[in-house]
Amino acid sequence: MRRQYCTYCNSEAITRVPERGVKLCRDHFVQFFETEIENVIERYQMLQGVRRLLIAVSGGKDSIALLHVLRKISERRGIDLVGATIDLGIEGYSEHCVEISRRHYERLGVPYLIVKLEDYGFTIDKAKKYEKSVRPVCSVCGLVKRYLLNKVALELNCDAIATGHNLVDVAQYMVANFLSGSLDALLKLRPVTRGEDLLVTRVRPFFFMHERYIELYVNILGLEYVSERCPYSMRGAEGRDMPFQEYLRTVLLELDLRYPGTLYRSVHSFVRNVLPVLERLSVRRGERVGRCAICGMPTQEEGRVCAFCKIRDILSKAN
Numbered sequence: 202m203r204r205q206y207c208t209y210c211n212s213e214a215i216t217r218v219p220e221r222g223v224k225l226c227r228d229h230f231v232q233f234f235e236t237e238i239e240n241v242i243e244r245y246q247m248l249q250g251v252r253r254l255l256i257a258v259s260g261g262k263d264s265i266a267l268l269h270v271l272r273k274i275s276e277r278r279g280i281d282l283v284g285a286t287i288d289l290g291i292e293g294y295s296e297h298c299v300e301i302s303r304r305h306y307e308r309l310g311v312p313y314l315i316v317k318l319e320d321y322g323f324t325i326d327k328a329k330k331y332e333k334s335v336r337p338v339c340s341v342c343g344l345v346k347r348y349l350l351n352k353v354a355l356e357l358n359c360d361a362i363a364t365g366h367n368l369v370d371v372a373q374y375m376v377a378n379f380l381s382g383s384l385d386a387l388l389k390l391r392p393v394t395r396g397e398d399l400l401v402t403r404v405r406p407f408f409f410m411h412e413r414y415i416e417l418y419v420n421i422l423g424l425e426y427v428s429e430r431c432p433y434s435m436r437g438a439e440g441r442d443m444p445f446q447e448y449l450r451t452v453l454l455e456l457d458l459r460y461p462g463t464l465y466r467s468v469h470s471f472v473r474n475v476l477p478v479l480e481r482l483s484v485r486r487g488e489r490v491g492r493c494a495i496c497g498m499p500t501q502e503e504g505r506v507c508a509f510c511k512i513r514d515i516l517s518k519a520n
């Protein structure tokens with residue numbers, strides 16, 4: 202195969218970036234990646250007024266890459282960075298995620314907190330066991346992460362929470378919610394969700410970054426990460442048994458391989474053209490929000506007990 206050269210220097214190119222119409226060598230790729238993230242942070246004013254930032258680290262490639270990029274950026278801007286990793290209690294998986302996250306925090310000198318879900322009386326393994334009578338395990342897991350990260354951010358006085366959601370996650374969520382007509386869910390799909398009441402601002406610096414660039418970045422820097430997927434995210438490797446979300450992701454990745462840049466352009470035009478229209482159409486439901494009688498967090502649940510406390514109550518009593 203013919204050698205390809207970097208668009209900016211005479212070194213050999215290691216990748217093409219069709220979204221930008223360039224080919225890049227290792228050094229220019231790292232520069233491109235970090236600059237791109239800083240530009241998104243600027244464009245969406247993600248760190249405006251932020252003095253202390255909580256970064257949610259799962260141990261996967263996305264949040265490990267984000268930890269490295271944000272440490273550089275927060276150091277330059279005088280922002281305190283604090284890490285949080287939730288030990289979900291998935292046997293044979295969570296221990297590894299926590300260990301890898303811990304090693305990165307310590308090597309980078311980032312203060313951190315490991316939150317054990319078990320301390321709340323249940324684990325995700327237990328949620329799996331009772332999923333038929335409660336709700337699907339991934340839905341419990343998502344709820345637990347949102348709730349605990351917000352709680353930790355409030356307790357540590359953080360002005361924002363950064364997560365590693367990437368372009369493919371966003372595209373998958375966008376298409377799935379479009380197909381099911383969930384307009385409320387689509388409205389939540391944005392690079393920044395401004396905080397209100399007791400809900401801390403959420404920022405997603407990798408919103409427009411394809412996972413293949415994130416993977417390349419961690420590999421170039423030689424960063425270790427948890428490469429296996431959560432055991433509950435995929436049942437049956439392929440074909441009929443493959444859960445809908447996993448299959449949708451595969452289809453979107455194939456589409457993007459055949460027509461490079463499709464996901465990037467779609468997510469951009471969603472943010473530019475669709476979100477503003479949805480925002481205008483949306484009906485504010487603020488008046489229904491009350492406080493959870495148990496934990497005091499905002500809730501729209503009937504009976505004034507938040508979804509987390511309800512699930513905690515059921516699962517901590519189950520045996």
Ligand code: AMP
Binds near residue numbers: 258289
């Ligand atoms: P996921 O929901 O697993 O696709 O993860 C999306 C993002 O949520 C990750 O990039 C992290 O920023 C955050 N996250 C996921 N799992 C954890 C965890 N166990 N502890 C802390 N943050 C997490």
Ligand code: FES
Binds near residue numbers: 431433
């Ligand atoms: Fe939450 Fe798999 S990481 S169910």
Ligand code: ZN
Binds near residue numbers: 207208209210211
């Ligand atoms: Zn170069």
Ligand code: ZN
Binds near residue numbers: 497506508509
């Ligand atoms: Zn509650």
